[in-house]
Amino acid sequence: MKILVTGGAGFIGSNFVRHVLAAHPEDSVVNLDKLTYAGNPENLRDVEQDARYRFVKGDICDGTLVRELMAGVDAVVHMAAETHVDKSNLGADEFLRTNVTGTFTLLEAARETRITRFLAVGTDEVYGSLSRGAARELDPLNPSNPYSASKAAADLLARAYWTTHRLPVVITRSSNNFGPYQYPEKVIPLFITNAIEDRPLPLYGDGRNVRDWLYVLDNCAAIDLVLRRGKDGEIYNIGGDNEVENVVLTRQILRLLGKPESLITPVADRPGHDRRYALDSAKIRGLGFRPAHAFPAALAATVDWYRHHEAWWQPIKSGAFKAYYDRQYAPR
Ligand SMILES: NC(=O)c1ccc[n+]([C@@H]2O[C@H](COP(=O)([O-])OP(=O)(O)OC[C@H]3O[C@@H](n4cnc5c(N)ncnc54)[C@H](O)[C@@H]3O)[C@@H](O)[C@H]2O)c1
Structure with a gap:
């Protein structure tokens, strides 16, 4: 599979690129990343020489560039985002531009180029704070801060492209990740x-x-599973069951x-x-996913x-x- 990863120079993205190249020798990866303050070429220094890997510095809001890159791939794994809640509380312009307009730009390009799989990486924060219980995929969204509101908008747009245009979208919503390169x-x-x-x-x-803490390598394995085995139009929670x-x-x-x-x-x-986030991950468990790291x-x-x-x-x-x-x- 040829995969376009957006935001691959960030924390989860760089772990995911490394995971794909190691787990799937037949796959290749194009990494489109703007290299904001959060993107770091050092995160993928070890795979730079791999012939199956290509880095492109650019913005997901650049429609011409994303159409050109999508023309050469089978699937998109979209992770590029502004991700820090505290920064979104100080000023949300970039959050709306990248997380909403950027996602829209990618979805439009995917529709035009007939991408066969568009995986949008989302977050448990879209469900908002839960005093008890665990959020299921079709629960109402109730984001509390500009970051999670922009991610909810991106999710809903992606979902709408499945419902309206039958673009083969899948969405993952993971809990808080931790691990190397964060x-x-x-x-x-x-x-x-x-x-x-x-x-x-x-x-x-x-x-x-x-x-609910999730080790980043477990999230990468889960995203990879949904990429290959997820059902079009579906959302998959990915929790660590570690509150x-x-x-x-x-x-x-x-x-x-x-x-x-x-x-x-x-x-x-x-x-x-x-106060609290919690995910019900029964659906992705049904695909066979179990976190491998205690x-x-x-x-x-x-x-x-x-x-x-x-x-x-x-x-x-x-x-x-x-x-x-x-x-x-x-x-x-
Ligand atoms: N870290 C978590 O705990 C967590 C949990 C759930 C979901 N997520 C989601 O996972 C994804 C990755 O999160 P992360 O923690 O790795 O983020 P990160 O902040 O470490 O990395 C984000 C990457 O996106 C790139 N980027 C930002 N704006 C861009 C643009 N306009 N065009 C191209 N590239 C751009 C940055 O340069 C950076 O490399 C995000 O969509 C985030 O919402 C993260």
């Missing part, structure tokens, strides 16, 4: 790298918010690094902070990865990220 604005790599540097870990609110309170997660990270809990520093809560071992492997890859995250944390961080977590 940009250190997100909580797990932020806390691991801060703890390594003996810096405070800024914990939002009372620390009792719950996320953990943020404060518990924080203590686990500190314990793995042998650092004191005194590094935990409560900060003012994120506005509109969703949470404690995967978290330990992730801590080890950041411990051994300071050369990857140090330049990020000391660059433009620093100004953002200092403003975001400034004492109020």
Whole structure:
């Protein structure tokens, strides 16, 4: 299969490209990525020389470019997005442009070029905060922040292209991912790298918010499964069945690094902070998917990865990220 991956230089994208090249020797991948602050060519340095891999720097909102790239592939795996909730709370223009207009541009091009599979990568955040139970695929969407609202819009557009145009769309909605190559604005790599540097870990609110953690390699395997075996027009939740309170997660990270809990520093809560996400993943289990990585071992492997890859995250944390961080977590 020839696959166009969008956003392949980001966290999940780079893990997914590596997964496909390793798991499917007959496949080839074109990676279209704008290389925003979150895209990093270092994430795929190890596959650059693979003849089955090609990188194209460009924007998913560029209709001419995406039509040209789609003409040469069988399937699209669309992951390019603005992804950080806190940034979307500061200003949502880029979120609407990339996540909504970009998805629309890709769907139009896919329709014109008769793509045989269009997989849109979505998020559990579109269901909004749940006080109990777990979201199923056809539950109402109830996004709380500009990021999740833009992702909900993208999902609904993709779904509409199946309903109206019979474009063979499938949608995945995964819970929070963690693992190697995650940009250190997100909580797990932020806390691991801060703890390594003996810096405070800024914990939002009372620390009792719950996320269902999924190891990125499990998400990649699930996306790959839906790409090949998912049914046209269907949505598949991908959860890790690992609901953990943020404060518990924080203590686990500190314990793995042998650092004191005194590094935990409560900060003012994120506005509109969703309390809890949870997914019912029965449908993708029906396709045969089971997460292969237990949470404690995967978290330990992730801590080890950041411990051994300071050369990857140090330049990020000391660059433009620093100004953002200092403003975001400034004492109020
Ligand atoms: N990380 C998670 O926990 C999580 C959970 C559920 C769903 N998702 C979804 O998975 C996808 C990937 O998330 P991630 O965490 O890897 O994100 P990321 O922020 O690490 O990477 C996003 C990538 O998209 C690229 N990009 C951004 N705008 C672009 C544009 N206009 N044109 C081309 N490329 C562009 C960036 O350069 C970057 O490489 C997103 O769609 C996100 O909504 C993420």
